Amino acid sequence: MSSVEIKKISGKGIPVKGNDIDTDRIIPARFLKCVTFESLGPESFKDDRFDQEGNSKNHSFDNPNYKDANILFVNKNFGCGSSREHAPQALNRWGIKTIVGESFAEIFFGNCVAMGIPCFTVEKKVIDEIMLLIEGSPSVSISVDIENLKINVDGKEFDANIPDGPQGQLLNGSWDATSQLLENEKEVKDVASSLPYVSGW
Amino acid sequence: MSSGKSLYEKVFDKHVVKKLPSGQYQLFIGLHLIHEVTSPQAFGMLRDQKLKVRFPERTFATPDHIVPTSDQSRPFKDAMSEEMMCHLENNCAENDIKLFDMKKGEQGVVHIIGPENGLTQPGMVISCGDSHTSTHGAFGSIAFGIGTSQVRDVLATQTLAMAKLKVRKIEINGSLNPGVYAKDVILYIINQLGVNGGVGYAYEFSGDVITNMSMEERMTVCNMSIEGGARVGYINPDEKTFDYLKGKLYSPTSEEFDKAKEFWQSISSDEDAEYNDVIVFQGDAIEPMVTWGITPAQSIGIKGSIPALDSFNDDERPLIKEAFEYMGFDEGQEIESTKVDVCFIGSCTNGRLSDFKEVARLVKGRHVADHVQALIVPGSQKIKVEAEKLGLDKIFIEAGFEWREAGCSMCLAMNPDKLKGNQVSASSSNRNFKGRQGSPTGRTLLMSPAMVAAAAICGGVADCREVFAN
Numbered sequence: 116m117s118s119v120e121i122k123k124i125s126g127k128g129i130p131v132k133g134n135d136i137d138t139d140r141i142i143p144a145r146f147l148k149c150v151t152f153e154s155l156g157p158e159s160f161k162d163d164r165f166d167q168e169g170n171s172k173n174h175s176f177d178n179p180n181y182k183d184a185n186i187l188f189v190n191k192n193f194g195c196g197s198s199r200e201h202a203p204q205a206l207n208r209w210g211i212k213t214i215v216g217e218s219f220a221e222i223f224f225g226n227c228v229a230m231g232i233p234c235f236t237v238e239k240k241v242i243d244e245i246m247l248l249i250e251g252s253p254s255v256s257i258s259v260d261i262e263n264l265k266i267n268v269d270g271k272e273f274d275a276n277i278p279d280g281p282q283g284q285l286l287n288g289s290w291d292a293t294s295q296l297l298e299n300e301k302e303v304k305d306v307a308s309s310l311p312y313v314s315g316w
Numbered sequence: 317m318s319s320g321k322s323l324y325e326k327v328f329d330k331h332v333v334k335k336l337p338s339g340q341y342q343l344f345i346g347l348h349l350i351h352e353v354t355s356p357q358a359f360g361m362l363r364d365q366k367l368k369v370r371f372p373e374r375t376f377a378t379p380d381h382i383v384p385t386s387d388q389s390r391p392f393k394d395a396m397s398e399e400m401m402c403h404l405e406n407n408c409a410e411n412d413i414k415l416f417d418m419k420k421g422e423q424g425v426v427h428i429i430g431p432e433n434g435l436t437q438p439g440m441v442i443s444c445g446d447s448h449t450s451t452h453g454a455f456g457s458i459a460f461g462i463g464t465s466q467v468r469d470v471l472a473t474q475t476l477a478m479a480k481l482k483v484r485k486i487e488i489n490g491s492l493n494p495g496v497y498a499k500d501v502i503l504y505i506i507n508q509l510g511v512n513g514g515v516g517y518a519y520e521f522s523g524d525v526i527t528n529m530s531m532e533e534r535m536t537v538c539n540m541s542i543e544g545g546a547r548v549g550y551i552n553p554d555e556k557t558f559d560y561l562k563g564k565l566y567s568p569t570s571e572e573f574d575k576a577k578e579f580w581q582s583i584s585s586d587e588d589a590e591y592n593d594v595i596v597f598q599g600d601a602i603e604p605m606v607t608w609g610i611t612p613a614q615s616i617g618i619k620g621s622i623p624a625l626d627s628f629n630d631d632e633r634p635l636i637k638e639a640f641e642y643m644g645f646d647e648g649q650e651i652e653s654t655k656v657d658v659c660f661i662g663s664c665t666n667g668r669l670s671d672f673k674e675v676a677r678l679v680k681g682r683h684v685a686d687h688v689q690a691l692i693v694p695g696s697q698k699i700k701v702e703a704e705k706l707g708l709d710k711i712f713i714e715a716g717f718e719w720r721e722a723g724c725s726m727c728l729a730m731n732p733d734k735l736k737g738n739q740v741s742a743s744s745s746n747r748n749f750k751g752r753q754g755s756p757t758g759r760t761l762l763m764s765p766a767m768v769a770a771a772a773i774c775g776g777v778a779d780c781r782e783v784f785a786n
Binding site: 149 | 330331332333334336337338339340342344346353354356357360365367370371374381382394396397399400403437439440445446447449460461462463464465466468469472473474475476477479511512515516542545547568572575576579611631632634635638728729730747749750751752754756757
């Protein structure tokens, strides 16, 4: 049941600009009424994309130039707010396979890793430059190298960061933690029995 | 000489099962709380992977987000809400998980149910698929929100893969001025440190102001740690914590209590504990706070005016402009007297009995302004019963408030309680994100329950210290 190794992701980029884009914006709460994540993809950023009359607000997710993009570029504190995994699940079902930004909210970052979606941080000037490159030429080919922590945009290379732990998990295919956690049955029992509120006062 | 340890370090260390190859720790989860929104998919994953719930007696469930607060008859009118409810009931029944049942008067918002039943105790590691799980840190536990894949991991193994956080001690010294509440304290902290100031940190709240707070006020503070970016917020347990726990359904019995207390005291931060960071605030600098924007850090004191665009850094300005545009505010504008359409008192932040007692004391003999819809929503069915025993419901209804059934209500848009169009809401909840209260153009002003009450009475944002002066 171990997960696949994720070493490199290639494709096209799409920018979503703005700091502090919260999970209510990534997937509005009304779409959380569901018992599976299957149908969430098309609802990504719904209220940022359409006004109440259904008119397009020209969000990058509706720009035909970015059709089939799989690498999302964002700014600071992306995914803040709720712990809802519905947010990365929606983006994943939209087609996003990796996210690069100035910084990420912690729970969102963890949810992404647990789904095998690497999130990389880069400096502000780097994200500004990459966004400019993509906007100028949306079909430009991009690759994200998880092993060497490099982002390649049409031959131009940028440094990217991800903490060692998640990097290792993605590279060796242990990002889906369940199988690892199931292995240590005896140790789990030992800790449980050492805790007075579990084993009895 | 080695220095002491913080509560975070002590509790974390006691729950470490193993250091994983990734450098993260496998952590035992002492208490797992689930609700209807983020758990059905996790049970689905368990079924797909043919896994069982490993410690069913350590998971507790309650429905809250989707529960209607007026007509609660089953089946719920909204078919998807009914389906989510049925999934929760069936998953609990199939896996021997205790469900706090609406039919038995046990239900409530998940972060209210834990403390109310004595499930939440000092020294525990607590997780729930909801970011406001930080609430439980008020008891001296490490409590944090998780995503659905992690809910699956906890169900399957009672453990999670976690990295260790840094710890920032936030001291609030001195005392609070009259009319300033726990909600104002946490809104002030978030304003000062920013919505991402706490990323990577656990917040330890301390100082005279925190020590003097009741347990319910402490829960309000810890509840909104996540709004400051800190996944974990906690307060060292003391006699107030122990007194609160006495006699609760799942608390240690009176015979066990002394032993439990000894353990709880042992996990408190040492006097000489080392922190990664220490920040000190003065309680008397805090005014009744109101948010004016679309993040919980965009707030001012009630007597303040909305800050000028050029007072922010270049890279903050696009968001500030976006907030001005969305909220219909301009720099320099005063927040006081902003007309409100809806007033909401409730949520896991401020839906507890002490909140309602205080509001009842303030609004008794007054009346909600004609154009305002004002809702008071208890955080649990038990709180509703307790409030009614005290006759608070009558005071609220006479004052023109609607007194509802327990649930998350207008804190988020998953049940029938929603803003319409671009209504302005004065709300005791925790998030003022765009569209948060159910209308994609609805506008939320976060504030304390007393400030919401003042707004309801006046029909616009008002200073509770003046409105309720006599």
